Amino acid sequence: GQQLNQSPQSMFIQEGEDVSMNCTSSSIFNTWLWYKQDPGEGPVLLIALYKAGELTSNGRLTAQFGITRKDSFLNISASIPSDVGIYFCAGHPWDSSNTGKLIFGQGTTLQVKP
Amino acid sequence: ETGVTQTPRHLVMGMTNKKSLKCEQHLGHNAMYWYKQSAKKPLELMFVYSLEERVENNSVPSRFSPECPNSSHLFLHLHTLQPEDSALYLCASSPGTGSSYEQYFGPGTRLTVT
Numbered sequence: 001g002q003q004l005n006q007s008p009q010s011m012f013i014q015e016g017e018d019v020s021m022n023c024t025s026s027s028i029f030n031t032w033l034w035y036k037q038d039p040g041e042g043p044v045l046l047i048a049l050y051k052a053g054e055l056t057s058n059g060r061l062t063a064q065f066g067i068t069r070k071d072s073f074l075n076i077s078a079s080i081p082s083d084v085g086i087y088f089c090a091g092h093p094w095d096s097s098n099t100g101k102l103i104f105g106q107g108t109t110l111q112v113k114p
Numbered sequence: 115e116t117g118v119t120q121t122p123r124h125l126v127m128g129m130t131n132k133k134s135l136k137c138e139q140h141l142g143h144n145a146m147y148w149y150k151q152s153a154k155k156p157l158e159l160m161f162v163y164s165l166e167e168r169v170e171n172n173s174v175p176s177r178f179s180p181e182c183p184n185s186s187h188l189f190l191h192l193h194t195l196q197p198e199d200s201a202l203y204l205c206a207s208s209p210g211t212g213s214s215y216e217q218y219f220g221p222g223t224r225l226t227v228t
Binding site: 004031033035040041042043044045048088090092100101102104105106107 | 118120145147155156157159162164170204206208210214215216217218219220221222224
């Protein structure tokens with residue numbers, strides 16, 4: 001089946017540092033979504049991207065829809081302790097039937113040292 | 115209540131028990147989903163419902179039985195589960211298949227099978 005490769009798998013950074021993570025696919029997607037999951041909770045939608053090359057911000061978070069339509073990036077600027085959690089990318093394949101089925105990355109675990 | 119709610123939040127059951135998980139969405143969405151989240155694994159899609167009709171069953175064992183009585187409610191009936199079924203079960207909803215692909219998740223039910 002289709003897969004998303006999300007990297008890095010985990011990050012341990014100092015408070016105040018910037019963070020970058022990305023997802024790549026072997027096929028074309030028409031939607032990219034980024035979620036954050038706190039322990040014991042469900043994923044929360046952070047940013048949605050719908051057009052190739054689109055760059056969207058949500059506070060200190062910025063995400064981009066790659067121009068090849070096969071990748072997406074999430075950047076977090078000036079990290080703070082509450083940024084700790086697992087970040088997931090998700091995409092809707094271009095050639096998918098309209099069941100709304102998303103493909104999810106394996107997640108990036110972020111830890112922030114105060 | 116707002117968003118997507120799930121009950122119970124935690125459930126411990128024996129292998130011979132029958133239990134049900136409940137999900138309710140207050141977003142006016144037309145599509146609902148069940149996912150299984152195990153440690154160190156990507157989210158696994160189990161079932162998709164669109165306008166109360168099941169549109170996808172991802173080769174899920176028959177010991178999991180979904181029910182969608184209306185577009186706001188989704189149940190997952192559990193019967194004779196195995197210890198490997200222990201996981202976080204997440205419900206999600208989206209505006210509708212073929213429309214926006216943004217999915218909104220509930221907090222999940224942490225299931226432990228003993």
